[in-house]
Amino acid sequence: MYRLRNAVRDYDWGSRTQIPTFLGATPADGPVAEVWLGTHELSPSRTEAGAPLSEVAGPLPFMMKILAADRPLSLQVHPAAQLARAGYEAENAAGVPLDAPHRSYKDPRHKPEMVYALTTFDTLVGFRPTAEILRVLDPIGTAETTRLAEELRLKPGFDGIVRIVEQVLSQPPGPAEVAAITDRCRQLVGDHLDVKRAYATLLEIAEHFPSDPGLVISLMLNRLTLQPGEAAFLGAGIIHAHLRGMCIEVMTSSDNVLRAGLTAKHVEPDALVTCLERGMSRLARIAPEAVGTETEVFAPEVEEFALAVTQVAAADAAGTVLHGGGHRIVLCTGGAVVLVSAGGERAPLVRGDSVYVTPEETSVRVVGTGEVAVAFTPDHETSGRLIDLV
CATH class of the missing domain: 1.10.441 (Phosphomannose Isomerase; domain 2)
Structure with a gap:
């Protein structure tokens, strides 16, 4: 297990208080919009020793974020796989630097994503x-x-x-x-x-x-309000705009965003229209699957990621087995817990702490009193169910 140090993004729609409070810090001088957990090239997590997470994990297919919005994000769409690859190659061929403000395709990957509300979370998603x-x-x-x-x-x-x-x-x-x-x-x-x-x-x-x-x-867009503990899936090609609140996002390891308004950033209205998918996305909420009495699994119909949320209490001294397998990123979302490996390694966590668990650690237990969210790549038996958002 590796404790993580994660990159922070200070986009102007962020909150001075929500993420700092979640991380146990004082309010920031400016907006704190996102914390990235993963191996994406633009803002990779690092281990306590300072090495990029990719050195111990390789490139992960998923990324987790903590997102906090005090005001609306841009009106946007994420491209599907074929369009993402073509757009990335075209901007590379045109010599557009990866960090250029007018660049839309930061990598060749599609970007479906899921949001899991930590506070009341409001978003616009899909056409009415x-x-x-x-x-x-x-x-x-x-x-x-x-x-x-x-x-x-x-x-x-x-x-x-x-x-x-x-x-x-x-x-x-x-x-x-x-x-x-x-x-x-x-x-x-x-x-x-x-x-x-x-x-x-x-x-x-x-x-x-x-x-x-x-x-x-x-x-023309559906207004969706998630209460803490609820989740919604935003597939590639689905138009959306988050409005306010704090959530965990889990997505493919991509930063491809096509914007068409409600932003001071570069907009690509023609590309956004091209990327719109036929799905009207009234199917947005994800009904979790219960695993035992401690864990809920949110698994949209994608190969790269799912999210398991586990709550433990001190009354159960043995705790519960950490859900998922393979590469896992664990974020403590409340309380104080300890991850205990089969070999006896212990990783104490409080809210805001995060750990990467290697595929070799197949039997990790969570003990204490608190909650953890686990991002992982699902196996073929993991499934979720999308339900109407109204």
């Missing part, structure tokens, strides 16, 4: 059904929303939704039209006429991006 989008757009009644509704009636379904998204991005409404939509949403919320939280969500985002065309697209 056509009928629901029309229910959202019709009461607003501005020139832009009326035009989009008419377009969608002429061509309903996924292809029609993508077409109007492409129109919003290629011919964005001006600040006056966006302001008119925002004002009308404010009026509708005041009259208690919101539709599936669409108008309230737009108003929340408008506090930070008052003229962004992405506000219009937000009206």
